[in-house]
Amino acid sequence: MIESYINHISYYLPEKILTNEDLATEFPEWSVEKIAKKIGINERHIAGEDETSLDMGVKAANQLFEEYGVQADSIDYLLFCTQSPDYFLPTSACIIQDKLGLRKSCGALDFNLGCSGFIYGLSLAKGLVASGIAKKVLLVCGETYSKFLNKSDKGNRTIFGDAASATLISSESIGLSAKIGQFDLGTDGSGAENLIVKAGGMRQPELLNEEIKDDYGNTSSDADLFMNGPEIFNFTSLNVPKLVENNIQKNELDMDDIQHFVFHQANAYMLNHLRKKIKVEKDRFPVRMDFCGNTVSSTIQIALRTLQDENSIKSGEKILLAGFGVGYSWGAVTIELK
Incomplete structure (x- = not known):
């Protein structure tokens, strides 16, 4: 059986930051110390009004390419995990393929999962590598839960932040080299x-x-x-x-x-x-x-x-x-x- 490895990981955080001080100002019944102690979060990044999970996923992937010298045309398969897609259709992965300049012979698909999404994505990537369908799989995860949060929902607004990540999985034991x-x-x-x-x-x-x-x-x-x-x-x-x-x-x-x-x-x-x-x-x-x-x-x-x-x-x-x-x-x- 062909082994599979996590080679590289990069991530992108939006520029806008929501701090505990900001939240305590909006919700005086919450103190900065209470939020930090119970939730374990000091700040969270929030996507811009016109910034989507797709946009952030592209930035995370380009960051990976630049950090590790990965060539876009070496990617055989793109997996994109999100619950906040740009459109019902087409699939975001197809648009990301074009924006990243991946080969037209590259497979690309979305899958809708939340907090277990990375693990499921790794399972799909491992299967693609093990079966010989792909040698290099780019797993991108992007989420903008902030766009689903009511401004008066103090509980969830203290917890969730927006981000995207890109992970390269291949049959090569390089980089992080995590089998x-x-x-x-x-x-x-x-x-x-x-x-x-x-x-x-x-x-x-x-x-x-x-x-x-x-x-x-x-x-x-x-x-x-x-x-x-x-x-x-x-x-x-x-x-x-x-x-x-x-x-x-x-x-x-x-x-x-x-x-x-x-x-x-x-x-x-x-x-x-x-x-x-x-x-x-x-x-x-x-x-x-x-x-x-x-x-x-x-x-x-x-x-x-x-x-x-x-x-x-x-x-x-x-x-x-x-x-x-x-x-x-x-x-x-x-x-x-x-």
Whole structure:
């Protein structure tokens, strides 16, 4: 079987920054210290009014090309993960292919996933490489959840930031040289309405209900992102520890064989809870989201690239990656740095 490796990761953050001080000014009942302590975020980047996930994805990909000397015409397949596409059709990946100057013989497709999107994207990329369909796969993730957030939704506005990332996966052991191991993936659509934007699609094209306020004082309408925080917390608490256990077993490893557990950077409170449930020490459970917030499908990549820049990960180490959220959808994979 042809092995596959994560070679390079780059990311893009929009210029506009929303700080905790800005939020505390809008919502006086929230203090800067309270936000930072509970959420673990100091600032988040917000896409410009005319800036889309597609735009940011192009910038992240070009950043990767420039940083690592990757030639655009060497890419065999483009995967684009987003839940905020420019259009219903055509697919954003086709437009990105043109903007990046990729070959016309390059495959390109979108897939719609949120916080588990990177893990699913890696599984698709590994399959493309292993089957010989592609030698080099460019996985781009881009999200602008800020455009789904009601301005009076103080809870979600403290959490989410916009970003895009680009990851190169190939059969070559170069760059980061992270060999992609075995996956565990899961789905439970019964939880769909606990994290949803109801209006805008074919099921409900138009806004049907006025704004409502929940028990925590957060305001939203059917056109805004709705998140049932307690149900999402229960979902992750129930499924993620089993996900970690299963993936370690599938890769024929023990907990002690994993040097780092890099989870989707949801928020500090949830991550700390999950860390305790799987009984992992803080120094093996990096959290890198204070400067960008929860960027949905790009959080793991941003954390990995940050750890790489810090020289906090090194050759020979094994890292378990886990994503989970909207869908419900979850996935994990263990990678090994060569």
